[in-house]
Amino acid sequence: MTVLAVRNLAKSFGGVQAVAEVSFDLSAGQLLAMIGPNGAGKTTCFNLLNGQLQPDSGSVQFAGRALVGLKPRRIWRLGVGRTFQITATFASMTVRENVQMALLSHHRRLAALWPRAAALHAADAVALLAELGMEDQAERACSVLAYGDLKRVELAVALAHGPRLLLMDEPTAGMAPAERIQLMELTARIARERGIAVLFTEHDMDVVFAHADRIIVLNRGRLIAEGPPAAVREDPQVREVYLGSGATFGARAG
């Protein structure tokens, strides 16, 4: 079942065409990797999908609803979770509280003036953290976490309201290689179990080829290849782009 349908999405900043005529589909339970060299337009694409930026043209259909024009908070309520390339967490809260915020927001309890927030949905938050192997960290302040752990917090927060679509912008940046594989394995398992469609960007090609069901390749805002990993790996244009950028394609990159 198609969860996300993107058609002819375009966005330019001044003279820079950051995203140009990008179209793709994504089904429930599927992991779609968006790859491309630095500045290819991946983050911009994510920002267009979750409403942080408005596209110049094109359409985004999520579960049959048009997303263009909606604010990020509205899109989140429709069931789209997101992690950021540069982590964005609440530094003055513990890991558990960060997850609780998403739960409180989801249950529309943020206007409450009386109950103690720390006690609300605490068990749910801890359960989710346990699932991601983070129960030990639950009571730590986000401001003292290692970067890799912050990435996990982001994932937990993004999963909290049971999204149908997960957008992950470089979810494993800043992690050790073994950790990366582990986190993506976990993500893939959760996605399949819950039927979540996942769109992720990633510079580590090992991670991409090991876990993506399909890959789309962006270069200078344009989609230059799309297909299953094996086909994309052999695509001459893709090889060209990656060789041009000086990265070793197929082995460690980024």
Next chain:
Amino acid sequence: MSFYVIQFLNGLTTAASLFLVASGLSLIFGVTRIVNFAHGSFYMLGAYIAWSLVGRAGGGALGFWAGVLGAALIVGVVGAAIEIVLLRRIYQAPELFQLLATFGVVLVVQDVALWLWGSEDLLGPRAPGLKGAVEILDGRLPEYNLLMIALGPALLGLLWLLFHRTRWGTLVRAATEDREMVAALGVDQRLLFTSVFFLGSFLAGLGGALQLPRDAANLHMDLNIIADVFVVVVVGGMGSVAGAFLAAVLIGELHAFGIVLFPKITLVLVFLVMAVVLVVRPYGLLGTPPAHPRATGAGIEPVIRPAPRALALLGLAVLAILVAVPLVAGPYAVAMLTEIAILVLFAASLHFMMGPGGMASFGHAAYFGVGAYGVALVMKSFAAPMLPALAAAPLAAGLAGIVFGWFCVRLSGVYLAMLTLAFAQICWSVAFQWVAVTGGDNGLLGVWPAEWAKDRTVFYYLALILCTAGVLLLRRVIYAPFGYALRAGRDSPLRAEAIGINVMAVQWGGFAFAALFAGLAGGLFALFKGSVFPTYLAISKSVDALLMVLLGGVQTISGPIIGAALLAGLEEQLIRATAYWRVVLGLVIIGLVLAFPQGIAGFIAAQWERRSPGREAARVT
């Protein structure tokens, strides 16, 4: 017709004088990011020093102009000295602490001026050779005004040349756009900053000295000009000298024609224009968003955890003592504690929006004052009994918070703070100018508590109960989902919006909520004093609140309580002890900022953590 021409030219005269001072402030802010409250003091010093120099030099034209220039130079040196001795040490401190330190300078300068020149207004000499007036379309304009009018554009031109034709100017512009970049270029920042302070203070001093032939030098010049100059700088765009010029003309003309067209609301008009400009162009007419926005708080905020048992017990003990005080102490102590209780609530309400809300207010007195006037007006006009009238205080202030907050939450950082100041000044102007309703400068008298609460001890208990309840409620809300939502918006608006939180709406609510409690404090204060005056809405009242919160520490929930108790006690004792209490208070503030950049409670909390390891980055309340 001629009348309008003259009025227009008068507007340009005001504009020139505003521009002189504002360009310096804007320059200093642009490069050092310091909002220099003391800039008005430099202006005042310029006027006083010019008075002394010109008086000594005799009546000649040479003596006059040498005196004016000399005054400006001396003020420039004073400014540079303050930068070297004080500000250089706190460039890394949060914006608001810098503001606080410069306010300490304001207090010190006030008393130095009082000591050197006395409290009488000093009438300055007219400028030799420019004592006459010229006829313009059968209206008359003092020759001196023409000189001032010419001076504005001339100065703008000179500054432009300085910034675009010299290496120093290029550095200043680069630093204004991106401070980190200049640091990376390996420029001696210290010299750059000091020289910028010299030039900025020089301009303020020049503005003050040139004002002397038009207005007497007096001890209120500093805060009077600073409000107007803040408006000019904010409307023009902080850091933009050309913007300051444009805004100075706009505000100058507004003053000139406002007096004619809307004599009752001239002051309101100015701040209204500022509010509108900021909402339409959040960074001012010619301003640009900062390249590296900085939090107004103290960097990374610590996790808030429930108060440890020891602290809760301490709180209970203090409360028990407070309840017992009237049994043993005299009426003086009771009155002082009543006032402190009220101020604690006032400070706690500001803390609520500044700490968890991340919204610094330079104008929190607005809600305090609206609450006070609310009680007084309801009592006077409806002959309402005390308690219903008192209930009107938080309602009126909350309403004001809803209206003003709607505008304010659209901005952030210093701009938000400036807008809150603008709204506070609007309220002050209304109280000051709408004499028929508010009594103007004379205030409203006879706002006494009901018969049963007239007794000082009874009123003390009433205030204690309401203020304690208010403070506890504010604390409760900080720990409730709403307080968390506020902090979420402060910590990361991006993440907050990405999990469905409407940050602006939450901030709006927090703003109004804080205003409500400030209003309750103001209402109690009105009944306590038995009268209300425009000073309840004045800048100094807002600064008091800021002081209490910052001294106590923004990050700790107990901070405002400690800060308020300390400041109220200190001020009270100082005023009783010496006529020169400002200089002492100013020095104390400066000393505290230098010693405890985290605030006192923040300092205690940090010590506590050091002794109980394992509670990493957790701040006990």
